[in-house]
Amino acid sequence: MPVLAVPHPLIRHKVGLLREEGSTKKFRELTGEIARLLVYEATADFPLEPATVTGWCGEIPVERIAGRKVTLVPILRAGLGMLDGALDMIPNAKVSVVGVARNHETLQPEPYVDRFVGHLDERTALILDPMLATGGSMIATVDMLKARGCRDIRALVLVAAPEGIAALEKAHPDVRCWTAAIDSHLNADGYILPGLGDAGDRIFGTR
Numbered sequence: 680m681p682v683l684a685v686p687h688p689l690i691r692h693k694v695g696l697l698r699e700e701g702s703t704k705k706f707r708e709l710t711g712e713i714a715r716l717l718v719y720e721a722t723a724d725f726p727l728e729p730a731t732v733t734g735w736c737g738e739i740p741v742e743r744i745a746g747r748k749v750t751l752v753p754i755l756r757a758g759l760g761m762l763d764g765a766l767d768m769i770p771n772a773k774v775s776v777v778g779v780a781r782n783h784e785t786l787q788p789e790p791y792v793d794r795f796v797g798h799l800d801e802r803t804a805l806i807l808d809p810m811l812a813t814g815g816s817m818i819a820t821v822d823m824l825k826a827r828g829c830r831d832i833r834a835l836v837l838v839a840a841p842e843g844i845a846a847l848e849k850a851h852p853d854v855r856c857w858t859a860a861i862d863s864h865l866n867a868d869g870y871i872l873p874g875l876g877d878a879g880d881r882i883f884g885t886r
């Protein structure tokens with residue numbers, strides 16, 4: 680499954696709403712809602728262990744996530760639009776920030792900042808970026824995480840192009856990716872069709 684288009688109806692419905700032209704407010708809200716649902720899907724295999732809490736009637740057996748520590752990794756800028764939603768689901772997660780700008784002429788990723796937190800060899804990394812287009816930005820981010828010892832790397836995206844999926848699967852077959860939609864193809868400028876347009880511009884209100 681390295682790249683899975685999540686079949687959940689709520690995700691399918693919300694990504695349809697996201698494609699519609701509309702306000703920055705609506706785009707941000709939907710991006711956050713889908714991010715929450717993607718985190719839910721991407722953490723479904725986290726192991727549980729038994730525990731006990733003191734409740735209203737004494738000691739109560741419960742379950743808790745066992746030995747999983749998470750770092751969220753938003754790719755600047757547009758990945759920041761998914762961060763709050765992801766943190767709603769994993770409020771204790773650390774956050775490691777990566778800045779990668781796609782060169783408009785060459786479409787090559789140009790990393791410009793990174794700030795990794797915690798021991799990455801002990802953490803599951805959930806990379807957040809709305810768009811997997813050529814895949815260059817995601818591959819560069821995975822390269823950086825692996826160089827720092829991270830072994831459990833998962834990517835969450837809103838829309839993926841077949842070209843980006845093929846590139847990511849080739850470069851990093853061990854990295855799983857959950858996407859709200861797999862679209863048709865890239866246009867000559869490297870934009871996903873039908874896609875969302877420029878996700879960074881829509882989240883930051885640049886245009």
Ligand SMILES: O=P(O)(O)OC[C@H]1O[C@H](OP(=O)(O)OP(=O)(O)O)[C@H](O)[C@@H]1O
Pocket residue numbers: 754755756757758779780781782786788808809810811812813814815816817843869878879880
């Ligand atoms: O798969 P790729 O071909 O690398 O394209 C996808 C990247 O392009 C966009 O970022 P952009 O570089 O436009 O930066 P921004 O988020 O600051 O707008 C998007 O958020 C991804 O990071």
Ligand SMILES: O=c1cc[nH]c(=O)[nH]1
Pocket residue numbers: 810812869870871872874875876877878879
């Ligand atoms: O379609 C695309 C491709 C790259 N970046 C975007 O924001 N949108």
Ligand SMILES: [Mg+2]
Pocket residue numbers: 757877878879880
């Ligand atoms: Mg952009």
